[in-house]
Amino acid sequence: MKTTGKARLVAFFALSGLALFGLPAPAQAAFSAVEGTDAAAVMFNPTRVDNISLQMTWSDYNSLQFPNVSWDNEGDWRETRMSATIAGKRYGPYKVGVHLKGAWGSWRDINGKAGFKIKMDAFVPEQTLLGVEKLTLNNMVQDSSYMHEVMTYKIMRSFGVPAPRTGYTGVSLNGVDYGLHLNVETLDDRMLKRWNVSSKHLYKGALPYFPDFNVGSDWQFKVETGDPVDTSDLSEFMSLNQLRGDQWWNEISQRADMDQITRSWAVEIFSGHWDGYLLNNNNYFVNFDNEGKVSLLPWGVDQTWGGNYDYFSFRSMLPNKCLGSTDCTELYMQNLAKLAHLVPTLNLYEYTNRVGTAISAAIDKDRFSFGSSQAQAAQRNAYNRFTEESAIISSLVVPWDTTIANVTVNGSYYKPGQVIYLAPELFDAVITVNPSQSDATADLTQLPLKAGLNTLEYSITSANSLHTNAGKVQVYLLSNKSSKVTLQYEYNSLKLKTSSAKPLKDLTAKLKGTRNIELTFGIAQSVSRSQAEGKIKQILQTMKTAGITPKKVTKVYLPGTSQAIKITAGFQN
Numbered sequence: 001m002k003t004t005g006k007a008r009l010v011a012f013f014a015l016s017g018l019a020l021f022g023l024p025a026p027a028q029a030a031f032s033a034v035e036g037t038d039a040a041a042v043m044f045n046p047t048r049v050d051n052i053s054l055q056m057t058w059s060d061y062n063s064l065q066f067p068n069v070s071w072d073n074e075g076d077w078r079e080t081r082m083s084a085t086i087a088g089k090r091y092g093p094y095k096v097g098v099h100l101k102g103a104w105g106s107w108r109d110i111n112g113k114a115g116f117k118i119k120m121d122a123f124v125p126e127q128t129l130l131g132v133e134k135l136t137l138n139n140m141v142q143d144s145s146y147m148h149e150v151m152t153y154k155i156m157r158s159f160g161v162p163a164p165r166t167g168y169t170g171v172s173l174n175g176v177d178y179g180l181h182l183n184v185e186t187l188d189d190r191m192l193k194r195w196n197v198s199s200k201h202l203y204k205g206a207l208p209y210f211p212d213f214n215v216g217s218d219w220q221f222k223v224e225t226g227d228p229v230d231t232s233d234l235s236e237f238m239s240l241n242q243l244r245g246d247q248w249w250n251e252i253s254q255r256a257d258m259d260q261i262t263r264s265w266a267v268e269i270f271s272g273h274w275d276g277y278l279l280n281n282n283n284y285f286v287n288f289d290n291e292g293k294v295s296l297l298p299w300g301v302d303q304t305w306g307g308n309y310d311y312f313s314f315r316s317m318l319p320n321k322c323l324g325s326t327d328c329t330e331l332y333m334q335n336l337a338k339l340a341h342l343v344p345t346l347n348l349y350e351y352t353n354r355v356g357t358a359i360s361a362a363i364d365k366d367r368f369s370f371g372s373s374q375a376q377a378a379q380r381n382a383y384n385r386f387t388e389e390s391a392i393i394s395s396l397v398v399p400w401d402t403t404i405a406n407v408t409v410n411g412s413y414y415k416p417g418q419v420i421y422l423a424p425e426l427f428d429a430v431i432t433v434n435p436s437q438s439d440a441t442a443d444l445t446q447l448p449l450k451a452g453l454n455t456l457e458y459s460i461t462s463a464n465s466l467h468t469n470a471g472k473v474q475v476y477l478l479s480n481k482s483s484k485v486t487l488q489y490e491y492n493s494l495k496l497k498t499s500s501a502k503p504l505k506d507l508t509a510k511l512k513g514t515r516n517i518e519l520t521f522g523i524a525q526s527v528s529r530s531q532a533e534g535k536i537k538q539i540l541q542t543m544k545t546a547g548i549t550p551k552k553v554t555k556v557y558l559p560g561t562s563q564a565i566k567i568t569a570g571f572q573n
Helices: 039-043 058-063 149-160 189-194 232-240 244-254 259-269 315-322 326-345 348-365 372-396 496-509 529-545
Strands: 002-004 049-055 078-086 089-099 114-121 134-138 166-173 174-183 203-205 222-225 286-288 292-297 404-409 412-414 420-422 432-436 440-445 452-461 468-477 480-488 515-524 552-558 565-572
Touching: 039 089, 049 244, 049 348, 058 203, 058 496, 078 259, 089 134, 114 174, 114 412, 149 166, 149 174, 149 259, 149 292, 149 326, 149 348, 149 372, 166 348, 174 348, 174 529, 203 232, 232 286, 244 326, 259 292, 259 315, 259 326, 259 412, 315 326, 326 372, 326 404, 348 372, 404 420, 404 468, 432 440, 432 515, 515 529, 529 565
Parallel strands: 049 166, 420 468, 515 552
Antiparallel strands: 002 440, 049 078, 078 089, 089 114, 114 134, 134 174, 166 174, 203 222, 203 286, 286 292, 404 412, 404 432, 440 452, 452 468, 480 565, 515 565
């Protein structure tokens, strides 16, 4: 079945507080500053400023001066007492390790605005702060907006690139106020695990060598985690990159996650990240997962939103190899098109406004700062650069655009990529894939739906008929189901009998993850209303703890004197 997508025009508006894109206005994502459900998520809320207090011996403090330490000689971990206030809650004190951080341009000793690394388990094995082993506190001395990293990492994460979360904190050392710092989630195996990425070997590519994947240059990479001596995986990867064209692509697409890598490149060039891998062979990590598959991960994105760069001109090896391969170039351009459709939905105007408001007072208080007026001007410039680049990329990708705007099922619209849940018995639902680009066409397999998960494959052909892209639509056809259980209670008591603990646990497990749950509680008329309400409240609380919220709760009073409660659960899965 072929369908023609409606035209999607992208119009640029000057910064005014109004919607950035128009005709038609894209749906805006609900604002959320905190990402993730892990314990550490609370640390990475850029609309709040936390506080970290450090105390070390004065001898150690005075040693943190040039030339004792420098950007290329961080020195040993100094034993330090750390206390933190995060979201109003106090943590510590902890015994931790501290040293200064920063690169060639951003490093400062304690006489300036120093940046800090904190190693939670430097002296206390397995010690963490909310599960985090190492804190990275950037001084932002090269970013007068105090927001470049927050914006860029936000776009990367939204685009499926494993990138750090960010938050803000004030830092003091031995009572000396070092002002506002950016708490950047440290890139390690814990962070990658949250993205379902394993890590067997993690390397960092950065100055002073600005390394690329040239044979024999593996010594220029710093081993972050994994075997510090055996770097044969990196050497082998370098050897593969001596191939060219289709031969290179055939090998590299098996060994590297090129979809993730080209997504990362798309955001790098979109954000003007001139100090990353693409344009400077700097600020990136190379990860080998447990199966040996390679991914390239971004870092140090403070040098962004300053200018426009060519989407097809790179210094580094891999993207130039990519442009020499038809298939890789196609993947890169398809991901640029996906990025063009993503950026208007990010609600970045509200996001940056909230962040700017949250940190304004801390910027003015910071004795090293550029001042809130200059910060606000830089923030406006960064956002203007974002809007300008959004218009540029939208125009650039038109010939390659094979993205889908939405999926319709019986006339109802759904976002691309989501699992679509349908009511039971809709075996003959009419499903349509709608391309984003005007005059592009879509072919969708029309299979008879069955109860449960259905995966339908589609292909999009661009309006110029030169580019195609394949994808999948997942439709879950729900089924009506029911379950009954009787829970026995001690006489005239709210205490559940031991024999009923398992039936309640089994029912809760059965309901978890289902939809449209309706519960009917059958209670004997002889049981007092207050006691009945107490029992039902306990049951509902058990289910709530397990993440189950019924759509409807009905209470039915039955003849008899039983202390039991009969539960009938109707649900769909």
